[in-house]
Amino acid sequence: MCFSLFLVFILSPLSFALLQSVEGYALISGQIVLGTLVASFVGPNHAFMQTLFPAKTRYTGIAMSFCIGMAITGGSIPMLLTYLIDMSHNLYVPAFVLMAYAAFAGVVLLATGSSCGEQHQPKEQKEYQQDLAS
Numbered sequence: 001m002c003f004s005l006f007l008v009f010i011l012s013p014l015s016f017a018l019l020q021s022v023e024g025y026a027l028i029s030g031q032i033v034l035g036t037l038v039a040s041f042v043g044p045n046h047a048f049m050q051t052l053f054p055a056k057t058r059y060t061g062i063a064m065s066f067c068i069g070m071a072i073t074g075g076s077i078p079m080l081l082t083y084l085i086d087m088s089h090n091l092y093v094p095a096f097v098l099m100a101y102a103a104f105a106g107v108v109l110l111a112t113g114s115s116c117g118e119q120h121q122p123k124e125q126k127e128y129q130q131d132l133a134s
């Protein structure tokens with residue numbers, strides 16, 4: 001997940017540069033790059049969130065955090081991006097917002113104690129594996 005966040009941070013401006021082209025192949029390439037980048041860190045996000053909540057409240061916690069996050073960002077980001085593009089006359093503002101989200105998600109991964117090469121496990125699973133080992 002860390003590698004995909006790094007790619008989003010680096011390649012977002014490229015995908016938006018391709019989206020500003022007038023040629024069809026460049027537009028399609030920009031959509032493919034952008035879709036692949038977003039899917040690369042949104043896809044494993046649900047599996048990562050499974051490890052953050054205890055089993056009794058797991059689905060409630062995931063549903064609440066997902067719905068609140070989508071309500072805040074899904075409702076306000078289009079309005080905010082439109083305003084920022086209008087004020088700055090810079091069509092790369094959405095790329096900068098994606099870069100900021102990638103940086104924020106990287107900080108969250110580090111804050112939760114998840115290292116980029118190791119699989120994050122729920123607390124109950126770690127305790128279970130320790131009990132089996134002893």
